[in-house]
Amino acid sequence: MRGDGDGWAIDSDGSRFWGRFGAAGLLLRAPDESGDVVLLQHRAPWSHQGGTWAMPGGARDSHESAADTAVREASEEAGIPPALVSVRAELLTFTATNGWTYTTVIADVAEPVSTVANEESVELRWVAVEEVANLPLHPAFEASWPRLHAELVSLRSR
Incomplete structure (x- = not known):
């Protein structure tokens, strides 16, 4: 079954989280002549926290792992061919009191690949x-960025 994860999960305090089975995003890294770069998505104004920057991601389906979700979402939202993606790490970056989770999947590509935005992206x-921290980041991504940045640095040295 595909697509059964779309929908809101409601926390006990009324907070809403997209993805009935949690959500995941792909922090995709590539080498560049000046250092590492990551693929970011400028979220469409109509989306939750629209106008901010984050990574491609979205709702997990019941049968998917976090890595499967993140790679699928990057393909859907950015046109990234899954065969080019090499998953390096998975970090649980948020857990709500109702058990809803967001997992950030860090992956590499050999070089910055071309992207194709769907309707969920301005750019x-x-x-x-x-330079990531200089952008107006999605609040949840901004909160997790110091940890993600440290993990990127750690992975680079491995």
């Missing part, structure tokens, strides 16, 4: 890792 852009 897709390869951004230098050291």
Whole structure:
């Protein structure tokens, strides 16, 4: 079954989280002549926290792992061919009191690949890792960025 994850999960305090079975996003990294770059998505104005920058991602379906979800969403939202993606790490970056989770999947591609934005994006852009924090980030991505940045640095040295 595909597509059964779309829908809101409601927390006990009334907070809403997209994805009936949780959600995941792909922090896709590539080498660049000046250092590493990551693929970011400028979220469409109509979307939750629209106008901010984050990574491609979305609702997990009941049969998917976090990595499966993140790679699928990057394909749907950015046109990234799954065969080019090499998953390096999975970090649980948020857990709600109702058990809803968001997992950030860190993956590599050999070089910054071309992207094709869908209706969920204003723009897709390869951004230098050291410049990410200068953008108006989605609040949840902004909160997790220091940990994600540290993990990117750690993975680079492995």
